[in-house]
Amino acid sequence: MSTTVTPQPPVADDQVIERTVLAERPRSWWQLPTALTVLALAAFVLFGLRVPSxxxxxxxxxxxxxxxxxxxxPETVDVPSAATAIxxxxxxxAIAxxxxxxxxxxxxxxxRVRVTLLVVFxxxxxxxxxTWVNAGISQAVDLGSILQATxxxxxxxxxxxxxxxxxxxxGLVNIAIEGQxxxxxxxxxxxxxxxxxxxxxxxxxxxxxIMALVIGALLALFAVGYHVQQIIVGVVLNVFAVGLTSFFFGSVMQSDPARFNAPSRLPSWRIxxxxxxxxxxxxxxxxxxxVYLMWVxxxxxxxxxxxxxxxxxxxxVGEHPRAADTVGIDVARTRWTNxxxxxxxxxxxxxxxTIGTNVAFGENMSAGKGYIALxxxxxxxxxxxxxxxxxLMFAFADALQLRLSGGGRLPSEFLLMLPYIVTLFAVAGVVGRVRVPAADGEPYVKE
Structure with missing residues (x-):
């Protein structure tokens, strides 16, 4: 049985070829709406309906x-708690x-529309x-102070x-942020x-x-130069940083704090x-x-x-180091530099x-902030x-914890969990699956 194939006419050089893209719903399309709906219903039931009359x-x-x-x-705004929360x-x-x-x-x-709506939400x-947690409290909620702490x-x-x-x-996993x-x-x-x-x-x-460069140089030396497993190197460097600073803190700084560990602060620049x-x-x-350097x-x-x-x-280099090396990019030097x-x-x-907040150095004062930054x-x-x-989101949750720690409406244990609860909701509902650079964590050996 023979099949006849009808030849297609050739495409002219000036003919426009249109590409048709079929709309396809991603598998995780329901995650963000579901998370927002749960949060909105929780606000309605817990914050709106449970406010004292x-x-x-x-x-x-x-x-x-x-x-x-x-x-x-107005300097202050007084609102009915139940109606406002509802x-x-x-x-x-409505946004959900x-x-x-x-x-x-x-x-x-x-x-941009998506991010704007999420921020508004x-x-x-x-x-x-x-509104709910401060209902019936005579002291005003100072929004400016909360933003400043954030x-x-x-x-x-x-x-x-x-x-x-x-x-x-x-393409290099940096677990050593805590040590830096x-x-x-x-x-x-x-x-x-x-x-x-x-x-x-x-x-x-x-x-x-300059001091933080010591940790960075050691990380690059072992991870890029000797191809040691990057996560292990980062964890070891964090332990090394804690041990070394604790040693000098106990043996040098505490012996003469006025000379080696006096609190000082950078001046504020008011515009x-x-x-x-x-x-x-x-x-x-x-x-x-x-703070200004951070924005810049x-x-x-x-x-x-x-x-x-x-x-x-x-x-x-972070996505395909071998292809980058093929076109003349020095992979090792790029990773060292970064x-x-x-x-x-x-x-x-x-x-x-320390000098940003007029606080003297304390033993292990980073307190896990490097992992939160990660x-x-x-x-x-x-x-x-x-x-x-x-x-800013992590910091806002922490600022709320500090602001509400003296109140009695929420248990202190919940306030300590608040930043991590926010993290779980954000990772599960807002971000979903994050695409990591393809060569992240993979050592590159030049052939």
Missing amino acids: GAHTTFQIAREGNLNPGGVI VLAVLCL TFFWWASATIRGLDR GVLWVLSFL LALAVPLTFGALSGVLSERA LLFGAFGAALVSSLVGGAAGPWAGLVAAP PVLADIPLVGRVLFDQNIL IVALLTVALFRTRWGLRVRA VLMGSAVAGLGGATL AAMILGRYHPVGALLAA
């Missing part, structure tokens, strides 16, 4: 002396419903929570997460105390990234007019140089990684723990802006 919540927005012509923005929960439920509709109709949302949900807690996490982004985009933060804090405190005076904190600011904006003025425009590094790193030739080469740059950035985060990097999808937003 007749209770009110007071929020402090502006302060005396803020840039507030004519008193347009309205906010219903708005959250929109995500269900967009997913069910296979309508791809623009990334988070703000509404947190306001509903604050930023202060987020700075070391952001620097640590950016260190991870630099390393892992080049600790060495940076130690170096900043020690050098600042030895120099003393007004120049002390600035000398400590220079010393912090006139902008610092007087209600609610966010002091948070954004009355900070020390480390996030912006520069975003542009460098995704808009420059250098960033293309770094990402090529690890050292990331270590210096993490050292700035360590400086935040989680922020993964939650942020290995992107500088995503890492910043994830660090």
